[in-house]
Amino acid sequence: MYYLSPDLFFPPxxxxxxDGILAIGGDLSSERLQLAYKSGIFPWFEDGEPIMWWSPNPRMVLFLDELIVSKSMRNILNRNVFKVTFNQNFRDVISNCQNIERDGQNGTWITNDMIEAYCKLHESGIAKSxxxxxxxxxxxxxYGIDLxxxxxxxxxxxxxxxxxxxAFIALVNQLKLExxxxxxxxVYxxxxxSLGCREIERSDFMKILKSK
Structure with missing residues (x-):
C-alpha cells in the first residue's frame, strides 16, 4: 500500500x-480529487479513518445502451409522478446521501470534509447532481463526477x-444524449x-477512461 506525500501523485x-485499495493519506483538494478520478481512482473511507484511495478490479459499470427499465418503472415514468432537475441542489443531494439510512450499514463514508470537497468541485462544474x-x-x-x-x-x-x-434513469438518458x-x-x-450494470476488468475500464 502506498502512503501519499503532499505531492500530487498516485501510483498506477x-x-x-x-480488494482494490491503492493508497492511503493525501488530502481532498480539488486538484487531487480530479487527478484521482481521471486516473480511475476514488476515495472511500469512514469518519475517523485516514483517507483511503481505491481502484477495484473488476469495475462495475453501465454501458448506456444496456440500461434496464422494468415495465413497472416505465409506468411510473409515464405517469409523471416525479419531477427531475439537474444541478439545482447539489449540497442537499450529497447531504441526503450522507444521512439516509442504508440496510447493513451503521454509518456513512460521506464525511463532512467530503461534502465540502465535493461542493467545491460542484462550484467548478466537475461534480454534478x-x-x-x-x-x-x-x-x-x-451525485457524481463528470469527466x-x-x-x-x-x-x-x-x-x-x-x-x-x-434519478439514475434520467442521468443515463442525459448521458446518452451527450x-x-x-x-x-x-463496485458491485x-x-x-438489476438496472443493467455489470463488472468489467479494470484494464478494460482504464482503456475506455483514457480513450478520447
Whole structure:
C-alpha cells in the first residue's frame, strides 16, 4: 500500500491490493480529487479513518445502451409522478446521501470534509447532481463526477420508493444524449445489476477512461 506525500501523485492502479485499495493519506483538494478520478481512482473511507484511495478490479459499470427499465418503472415514468432537475441542489443531494439510512450499514463514508470537497468541485462544474422531486419536496437524487466522456457515480438516495431509480434513469438518458461512453458505478451491488450494470476488468475500464 502506498502512503501519499503532499505531492500530487498516485501510483498506477495496477499496484492496488486484491480488494482494490491503492493508497492511503493525501488530502481532498480539488486538484487531487480530479487527478484521482481521471486516473480511475476514488476515495472511500469512514469518519475517523485516514483517507483511503481505491481502484477495484473488476469495475462495475453501465454501458448506456444496456440500461434496464422494468415495465413497472416505465409506468411510473409515464405517469409523471416525479419531477427531475439537474444541478439545482447539489449540497442537499450529497447531504441526503450522507444521512439516509442504508440496510447493513451503521454509518456513512460521506464525511463532512467530503461534502465540502465535493461542493467545491460542484462550484467548478466537475461534480454534478440529479434531483428528484415529488410535490416540490426533494425525495431522491444522486451525485457524481463528470469527466466529459464518463460519469463517475458516487452515491444516491431515496426517501420514497423508486425515486433513486428515476434519478439514475434520467442521468443515463442525459448521458446518452451527450454521447458519453459509460457510467462508472465503482463496485458491485445487486441493485445496480438489476438496472443493467455489470463488472468489467479494470484494464478494460482504464482503456475506455483514457480513450478520447
Amino acid at each position: 492502479v495496477s499496484e492496488a491490493s486484491w 440529479v434531483e428528484v422531486w415529488q410535490d416540490e419536496v426533494l425525495v431522491g437524487g444522486l 466529459g466522456n464518463i460519469f463517475c457515480g458516487e452515491s444516491m438516495f431515496s426517501k420514497v420508493s423508486n425515486a433513486s431509480k428515476v 454521447n458519453y461512453k459509460l457510467l462508472d458505478c465503482q 451491488n445487486p441493485h445496480l445489476e
